[in-house]
Structures are given as C-alpha cells and as structure tokens.
Amino acid sequence: MAAREGTRRRTVSLLAAVWAAGALTGCQTIADAASTSGCEGTESRVDDLKSYGVLDSRPQGTIEPGGFEGLDAGCWEDSGEAQLYAERTYVFPGDKADVTQHYRAAAEREGWKPSPATRRSSKADRPTNLCFTRDEAENSAMLDVYFLTKEILDAEETRTGPEFDSGVGYRVAVTSSADGSTTSCSD
Template sequence: MPLSPRPARSLAPPVTLLLATALMTAGLTGCSTLSPFHTCDDTAARLKGLRSQSILTTVPEGATAPKGLDDVDSRCVDDTGDAWLYAARVYAFPGSRQKVVDFYRTTAEADGWQVQHDPLDQDTPDTTAGLCFTRGGDGKALLLTVQFTSAEDLKFEHDYDAGPEFDSGAGFEVEVEVGSETDGAKTGCFD
C-alpha cells in the first residue's frame, strides 16, 4: 500500500519570521539592511563643488601645507557599500591645538557651519577629538571635520615622511575634510 503524500508545508511563516528578525536586528544596531548602495557614478560635479569649498583653504596664520601634500585630495569612495565623497587638505601648524580649534570654530561658524558634539563622548576635549560641523539641508548637506594626527599617521595614511615642521614635537597635522553623501542627503557627525 502506497504511503499517502505528505501535505506540503508553507514556507511563508519561517521566511516572514526570518525577515522580521533581520529587520528588527538591523534597527536595533543602527544599521540598515535596506541601504540604497549608492555608487560613484555621475559624482564629478558634486566632487568639484566639494573641492571648491573655501574652508579647505582657510587656515590659521602660520599653517602650511607640507610639500607633496599641498593639493586638495578629493575622491569618491564606494568600497563600503555606500559611496562617500570627500575633499581634504593637510596642513602643519606650529601653534597649539587650542588655536586651531578656536580658529575653525570662529571661521566655520561664521560661514554657516554648525558644530556638532558627540552625545556619547562629551568629556573628550576638542583638542583631542577634533571638530565636526554640518551645513546645508537635504540635497546640499555637507560635513566638515578638523582632525589632529601625528607624523606616524601621515606616514601610514599618505606614505609621507613628515619634514622639519614635526621635528620639534610642536608640529602636527590638521586635516580639513569636507564630505557628503553622493546625493547630498543629510548626514550627521555621529550617525
């Protein structure tokens, strides 16, 4: 006597449960599984706009661009799934970090940039953490960072041997970077 066929079991409940779990996990971790995965296609005009931001060439008196790093470095990076555009300059400054922080706070804020503070790390001074600003609305949103790094970081990140401006120990690198999403969507410093 032949066995009776087993009734087909619907895959809908397990698949629905798996999808719901994945979406809930992504929401709880702050990640989005529904990322648009933008690419660097057709971003030349937006990159040109980033390169022309005046804040990239506005520096405290005495700041210099190290030889070989005296141009704006701009590019679109899409190796993480979502493309990011940036334009950056590197400067050496013989003064204190506090002078750099004060200069960019005053200059950037006068140009419409709004400083942002890390809500999870409000005790770290700006002279250590650097500064982050935002400007513009959706479609034109920009992010500005001013960061301090060492001669060792210059070697690692740019394969650059720091010159005499770093010999005294008083010199350091200031990296001014303007970045944006490929479509200019709003982004925060600590999102």
C-alpha cells in the same frame, strides 16, 4: 578629478580616521548613506565640496607639508558605499588650541553647525578634533578638522617630511555621501 599618488590609501585612512574620530568627537556618518550608483556622475558634487572656503582657511604660519600640497578631492567607494571628499593637510607651528579656535570661527562664519561634542569642547576651551554639519537642498555635508597621529599617517603608508616635526599636523575634510543622504555628527 586627477588622482594623486596615495590618494586611495589616504582616503581609506581618512574615512577610517573620521569614523574612529567619531567615537572620540561624536561625529559619524549615518550607516544608510550608501549610494546605489556609486561614484559615477558625482563630479559636480565633488566640485561643490571643493568650493567650501573653510578648506582654504588656516591660521597664520600654517604650511602645506611636502607630499600634501593642494586640495585632494574625489569619490571613494567600498562595499557599495560611496563617499565624496575634499581635504587639505596642514602643519601649524603653534599648538592645537590655536588650530581649534581658528576653525571654530571659520566654520561658524561659513554657516556650519557644530556637533554637540564640538560645542561642549568649546565651552571647556580645550583643543580637540572638531565636527560640523551643513544641510542644503537634498545635500548634506560634514566638516571634520582632526589632528594627525602617527597611527593615522602609518595607516596611510605616508612618508612625512620634516615639516611634521616642526608643529601640529592636521587635516580639514569635507565629506558627503554620494547619494546626498544625511551625513551627521552625533553625540
């Protein structure tokens, strides 16, 4: 699991964004998802997260912006809580509604279950951050699709290229607690 430059900062910001987005989308991890063993020995579970097809799914015309190429994955640990993640960052030249429509369909095809907030936003047919869950044999995962704001990118101390000026920047992230405990989207 080779770390790219800025991975730790992006991961910290990712988790901060996921938790902040939780207030807006109804997605959040359960507080007791802390791992007693931390990141040690989680490589195969990170590989499991990387294998979800939704991470490679994207609307036609979407690009990977400079500095964000490829899949970023690993384990992040802070204050005894360890979280596994696999994420991709994209820029789409259209609007947010096309992105949310694409990922609702892609997540459904892969068996992800939408949060109540994601289901409500679907009925309203409006673009929004999305949150889905998936529970498999003692392993729970959460899928977030969220739009990148200037505040998120600034917190990551990320320098963005001109691609971000040409469309909508967003991130697709699959996360799980390192100990396999339940991760969920809530109302």
